Amino acid sequence: MGEVKVIGSSKSLFCTRVEWALKLKGVAYEYLEEDLLNKSPLLLKYNPVHKKVPVLVHDDKPIAESLAILEYIDETWKNNPLLPQDPYERAMARFWAKFADEKCLMRAFEAFWKEGREKEKAIESALESFAFLEKQIQGRRFFSGDDKIGYLDLAMGWIPHWLNVMEEVGGMKLIDAEKFPILHEWTQNFFEIPLIKECLPPRDALVNYFHFSMSYMRSMGANKQ
Amino acid sequence: MGEVKVIGSSKSLFCTRVEWALKLKGVAYEYLEEDLLNKSPLLLKYNPVHKKVPVLVHDDKPIAESLAILEYIDETWKNNPLLPQDPYERAMARFWAKFADEKCLMRAFEAFWKEGREKEKAIESALESFAFLEKQIQGRRFFSGDDKIGYLDLAMGWIPHWLNVMEEVGGMKLIDAEKFPILHEWTQNFFEIPLIKECLPPRDALVNYFHFSMSYMRSMGANKQ
Numbered sequence: 138m139g140e141v142k143v144i145g146s147s148k149s150l151f152c153t154r155v156e157w158a159l160k161l162k163g164v165a166y167e168y169l170e171e172d173l174l175n176k177s178p179l180l181l182k183y184n185p186v187h188k189k190v191p192v193l194v195h196d197d198k199p200i201a202e203s204l205a206i207l208e209y210i211d212e213t214w215k216n217n218p219l220l221p222q223d224p225y226e227r228a229m230a231r232f233w234a235k236f237a238d239e240k241c242l243m244r245a246f247e248a249f250w251k252e253g254r255e256k257e258k259a260i261e262s263a264l265e266s267f268a269f270l271e272k273q274i275q276g277r278r279f280f281s282g283d284d285k286i287g288y289l290d291l292a293m294g295w296i297p298h299w300l301n302v303m304e305e306v307g308g309m310k311l312i313d314a315e316k317f318p319i320l321h322e323w324t325q326n327f328f329e330i331p332l333i334k335e336c337l338p339p340r341d342a343l344v345n346y347f348h349f350s351m352s353y354m355r356s357m358g359a360n361k362q
Numbered sequence: 363m364g365e366v367k368v369i370g371s372s373k374s375l376f377c378t379r380v381e382w383a384l385k386l387k388g389v390a391y392e393y394l395e396e397d398l399l400n401k402s403p404l405l406l407k408y409n410p411v412h413k414k415v416p417v418l419v420h421d422d423k424p425i426a427e428s429l430a431i432l433e434y435i436d437e438t439w440k441n442n443p444l445l446p447q448d449p450y451e452r453a454m455a456r457f458w459a460k461f462a463d464e465k466c467l468m469r470a471f472e473a474f475w476k477e478g479r480e481k482e483k484a485i486e487s488a489l490e491s492f493a494f495l496e497k498q499i500q501g502r503r504f505f506s507g508d509d510k511i512g513y514l515d516l517a518m519g520w521i522p523h524w525l526n527v528m529e530e531v532g533g534m535k536l537i538d539a540e541k542f543p544i545l546h547e548w549t550q551n552f553f554e555i556p557l558i559k560e561c562l563p564p565r566d567a568l569v570n571y572f573h574f575s576m577s578y579m580r581s582m583g584a585n586k587q
Contacts, residue, residue, distance in 0.1 A: 186461060187495055195450075198450055200450070200453045200457070201457060202456070202457050202460060205453050205457050205460070206453070208452070208453065209449055209450070209452070209453040209455065210482045212449035212452065213449045224434055224437035224438045225420075225423055225425070225434070226431050226435040227433070227434070227437065228425045228431070228433065229371060229425075231427070231430040231433065232425070232426060232427050232430050235430070236411060269411055283558075
C-alpha cells in the first residue's frame, strides 16, 4: 500500500491521534520527529499552509489536519473501521469530534493558561461543554460503542492524559468521578487499552511542555493587551 | 427516503450550502425559516448544543454543522456525488473546506466589521489566505474539477454573493480580477449555474443584514474592551 510517514511532535495530542489510528489498522509507518521551534524544510514543503504537525505522507502525498487524516486512513485501509457505517452515525461522530475540538479542548486549554476572572469563565465554559459529552456517552463503554474504540474515541483521546497534565499544571480540575462519572469511567476504559498506552508521551515530559506552554501563552496574552 | 426538513435562515450562507446540496441531489425538502432573534422550540430541541442553523432533519433525526450535513447528504443520496471518490482527493476537499471556513471566511468577516489598524491587519491576513485558494483552483474551472461543481464549490459558495456584500458594506475589496484572476473567474462560473442562483437571498436584504451585523459586532467588540 505504499510508504507511510508521520511528521509529528511527541507532545502533540493531534499527532498521537494519527499514530493510534495507524496502529489500530496495523499500518507500518516511519515516524519523523519535528522540532517545532526550528521547523524542517520537509514540514514546510508538505504543509505550507499551516506549517503544523501532524502531516501524514502516503506515497509522497501529504495530508494535514488530524481529523481529515483519520478519515483518510479509514478510507484507505478498510480493516478495523474507525467510523461507523451508518450515515447518521457517521454524521454524529463528525459533529461530536468537531465539538470536542472547538468547545472542550479549546476551552480547557484556556482554563489551563488563563488567570483570575478569565480563568474562572473558561472553566465554567469548559464544564458546560463537557456536560454535553457526559450525556453523549451515556449507556456506552466507548464513544464508538460497547465493544471497541473508534474515530470518536481517538478524537477524545487527549482527555485522559493531556487534560490530566493541563489540570495539574493549571491548578484546576475539570473531569473527575464526581462531576462526570460516565466520562471519568470512559477515561479509565480508554487508558487501559495497551495500544493506546503505547503511544503516550511520558507524563513528566508533558508536564515540562505545559509549563513552557503556559509561560508562552501568558507572555503572548500580555503582549496583546 | 423519508421526510426531509431544513431549519434555516434565509441570510445564512451555511444554510444555503445545505439547500444547494439537496437541490443538486434532487431531494425534496420542507424549508422552515428560523427567527434567530427569537429561536423556536423546534431549533432548541433539534440543536440543543449550538442552537444554530442550519439543521437538517431527516426522518425526525437532526444533523447540525453545515459541512457534516453535506457529507451526510452525500452518503445518503448517492446520485450526483459531491465529494470525489478517491480517498486522497476527499482528504484534500475536507482540508480546503476547513481552511476556507477558518481562515478565509473568518478573516474576511473580521476585515468587514473591524476598524482602523485591526481592519488593515484582518484584510492583509484574509488576502494571504485567499492566495492559497487562488493556487488551489489553478488549472480547473471549478474546485471540484472541470465539468461540475461539488462539495468544495458549495463550501466556497459564499464568496461570489456574501463576500461581495461584505466588501460593499465594509468598504473594502478582497477578491477582484486583478488580485485573484482565477478565483474571480470561478466566482463568475459558479454564479452562472441556475440552481446556484435560485437559492441566493436578495442582495438588498443581505446588505441590510450586514449593516445590522456590523453594528452588532462593533457594539460587542466595544463592550469587550
